[in-house]
Amino acid sequence: MKSVPKLKQLASDHADQGLVLIGIHSTERSDTLEEFVKKHGITYPVAVDVGRATTTRFGVDSFPDYYLIDRHGKLRFADLANDEIERAVKLLLAEPPPLAEVLRDVGAKAQRRDQRILAVWGNEAQQKEAAPGLKGDRDFAQFLRYEYQVVNLDAEEHAELAQQHGVDRSAALVAMTADGRVLGRLDARVNDHAAVKAFLETHQVPMKDAEALWTAALAQAERENKRVLVHLGAPW
Numbered sequence: 001m002k003s004v005p006k007l008k009q010l011a012s013d014h015a016d017q018g019l020v021l022i023g024i025h026s027t028e029r030s031d032t033l034e035e036f037v038k039k040h041g042i043t044y045p046v047a048v049d050v051g052r053a054t055t056t057r058f059g060v061d062s063f064p065d066y067y068l069i070d071r072h073g074k075l076r077f078a079d080l081a082n083d084e085i086e087r088a089v090k091l092l093l094a095e096p097p098p099l100a101e102v103l104r105d106v107g108a109k110a111q112r113r114d115q116r117i118l119a120v121w122g123n124e125a126q127q128k129e130a131a132p133g134l135k136g137d138r139d140f141a142q143f144l145r146y147e148y149q150v151v152n153l154d155a156e157e158h159a160e161l162a163q164q165h166g167v168d169r170s171a172a173l174v175a176m177t178a179d180g181r182v183l184g185r186l187d188a189r190v191n192d193h194a195a196v197k198a199f200l201e202t203h204q205v206p207m208k209d210a211e212a213l214w215t216a217a218l219a220q221a222e223r224e225n226k227r228v229l230v231h232l233g234a235p236w
Contacts, residue, residue, distance in 0.1 A: 122171035130188035184229035
């Protein structure tokens with residue numbers, strides 16, 4: 001089948017971005033499926049569509065046919081042409097991953113306030129053990145409050161999310177963007193305030209250049225025949 005090498009390459013190129021490829025074979029000639037998979041070196045899972053359940057549900061009218069499901073489990077592209085597959089895959093992979101329910105509210109706050117999320121992973125005892133690393137002088141406390149939304153998470157209670165974050169049963173700090181993309185991890189058992197501070201400073205939202213914002217705002221106002229309203233303030 002001419003499409004097999006292209007699909008294998010696609011799966012290989014985007015595996016680390018979360019692409020999962022699943023092949024569905026019709027029941028017709030399914031007795032040769034195992035031989036076909038071995039012959040072509042197919043490593044992604046291939047299943048047999050028993051009773052045409054899958055082809056019926058997806059309304060498949062020709063073979064091969066391609067359907068793309070996003071990270072939320074929703075069907076986004078159906079009956080794709082061969083030359084459109086890679087472009088569609090890249091479009092979906094470029095979308096941010098779904099934010100787990102437990103992080104939705106904190107993610108919304110971080111988005112509004114232009115902050116990052118800091119997940120403190122561990123059970124109650126581990127979180128207490130990690131706490132000294134998150135404490136420091138007044139300036140650090142202020143920095144943490146302005147730059148991060150902090151949330152405590154238990155790896156046993158939120159096992160699937162912990163796995164996504166690369167966290168085991170140990171205490172860990174995970175810095176994320178407001179939409180849930182993991183930026184970095186730190187073993188919280190080190191209990192080292194300086195190390196924690198350096199970690200958080202590395203992953204904070206980059207400071208914006210006020211001069212550049214001002215210049216861009218003036219240019220946009222001139223194009224759109226508008227005024228510029230300047231708000232001077234501080235995080236507090």
